Amino acid sequence: PRLTAQWNLGIEKQIELSPSIPIGAGLAGLAAARVLVSQGITDLKVLEAQDSIGGRLVTKKFDDGIVELGAQWAHASGSRMFDFAADCGIISSLESSEGSGIYFYPGGKRVSQLLVEEIRNVVQDILNRCINFHYAENDTKVPSTVADFMHSEFEKYLNSCNDEEEIREMKRDLYDWNVRFEVIDNSCNTLSDLSARLWGQYGDDDCEQDHINITGGFTSLVDALSQLLPQEALVTSCPVSKVRWKSLASGDEKHPCEVVCEDGTTYSADHVIVTSSIGYLQNKLNMFEPPLPHDYQTAIKNLGFGTINKIFLFYDEVWWRDLQGIQLVWGDKSLYDFVTGEMSWVRSITGFDSVTTMDNVLLGWVGGEGAIESERLTEQEIAHHCTLVLRHFTGLPTVPDPSFVVRSRWSSNKYVCGAYSHLTPGSESCNPHPQNTLLEPLSHSKNGETSHCAVYFAGEALHKKYYSTAHGAFDCGESQARKLLKHLKIS
Secondary structure, eight states: OOOOOBOOSSSOEEOOOSSSOOOOSSHHHHHHHHHHHHTTOOOOOEEESSSSSOTTOOEEEETTEEEESSOOOEEETTSHHHHHHHHTTOEEEEEOOSSOSEEEOTTSOBOOHHHHHHHHHHHHHHHHHHGGGGGSOTTSOOOSBHHHHHHHHHHHHHHHHOOOHHHHHHHHHHHHHHHHHHHHHTTOSSGGGSBSTTGGGSOOSSOEEEEEEETTOHHHHHHHHHTTSOGGGEEOSOOEEEEESSOOTTSOTTOOEEEEETTSOEEEESOEEEOOOHHHHHHOGGGEESOOOHHHHHHHHHEEEEOEEEEEEEOSSOOSTTOOEEEEOOOSGGGGTTOOGGGGGGGGEEEEEEETTEEEEEEEEEEHHHHHHHTTSOHHHHHHHHHHHHHHHHOOTTOOOOSEEEEOOTTTOTTTOSSEEEEOHHHHHSSSOHHHHHHSOEEEESTTSSEEEEEEEOSGGGOTTTTTSHHHHHHHHHHHHHHHHHHTTOO
16 A cells, blocks of 8 residues: 655654655654554655654753753653653663752742642642543533633632731742743643643543653654664655645546655655644644645644743853752742843743753743743843843852753744644534544545545644653554554554
């Protein structure tokens, strides 16, 4: 059979097949290609729009360690991705954390760790209760967004405490930190972007672990997958401009799909697998000819896709000693009047964590609009802004300038258009669920015969339980590849 898969996980990928299967070179695409090759389909081309494979897995290597510009951790020890990585011997014993260390008000004032833990537990309890809305009857009235529920429940908590005003305001400030953390964790602009009813869809088993490191970084996983494919299968710098999924323009009635690349190359195929990020697809719906059916377009438009970015500050020496991390509690607005104009983006930073894989590096997390604003700045401007913030919060005027900065710019990557997905109130209003729609192959009748499965979609955004994760992308890629093999009666 001749197949084409455009596999785009944070990248646009195209694949040609001559009699082959084209798939893209993000994690979902590579995982799918591995499944197909394992079943004897070896004449495939994996077409990748960017100049390297891996999609949103980007490891930057240095003499004394690595940093991850894309996915940071593996999150589930029971996933197929974890099992594959374990079989390859690349699961690290190093333990990581985020949001750890000292919580500072401007001027070096430290927040009580007991109070930090209390508010963290309160917020986690609220979010755990939000999970229950997923299992409520459809006619049960539930809050529209996670923001609505969190804010109302936190106010109830505050009103039940009978604290002095100073403690009450500190709790509000710590709540603000947790909101920024959740915005980053869920790759959204605000928590109003998240459906309260669908909040509980993410994960529900006992295999979840939070911060599993990959030895050598996620590049090691990408390399391990690519080594299982024929050497000539991977083609980079090959973006696609059109996917013709019901076309006989080539005159080849046996292979009704065409993938047209920007360089003019056209590939005939029976099947196309699309793994582009949801953010990319939302901007490129016109790449499909004929247009996707209305329900597919609606599904793509209603899945959420936001931006988070990482800022790695490299220093000649570890000046923060045993702090482990520096978290920013903003508090009284009069204490951060210096955050104006082009510096306003720093208000979206939660803090700076130590990096397990490099002792002399601090990692700043930034989400929401601040993540997008940061991409307009140079590394020198970001270094300057971060230094001012660190001095302001730690109260240490001697905080040095970093020797250099490495940062991500996911929104500006035209083949990704953001970081990862979330489920919106719009997703909730779709019937069927957007993921259910997109997991079904796009079919049509061919030569009057039974329905022909022409286009498959895959990627992190379509995993029912683990959307937004690397293992969700891997598992979804494998599952969709197996669905295609079943259609072809190969396995």
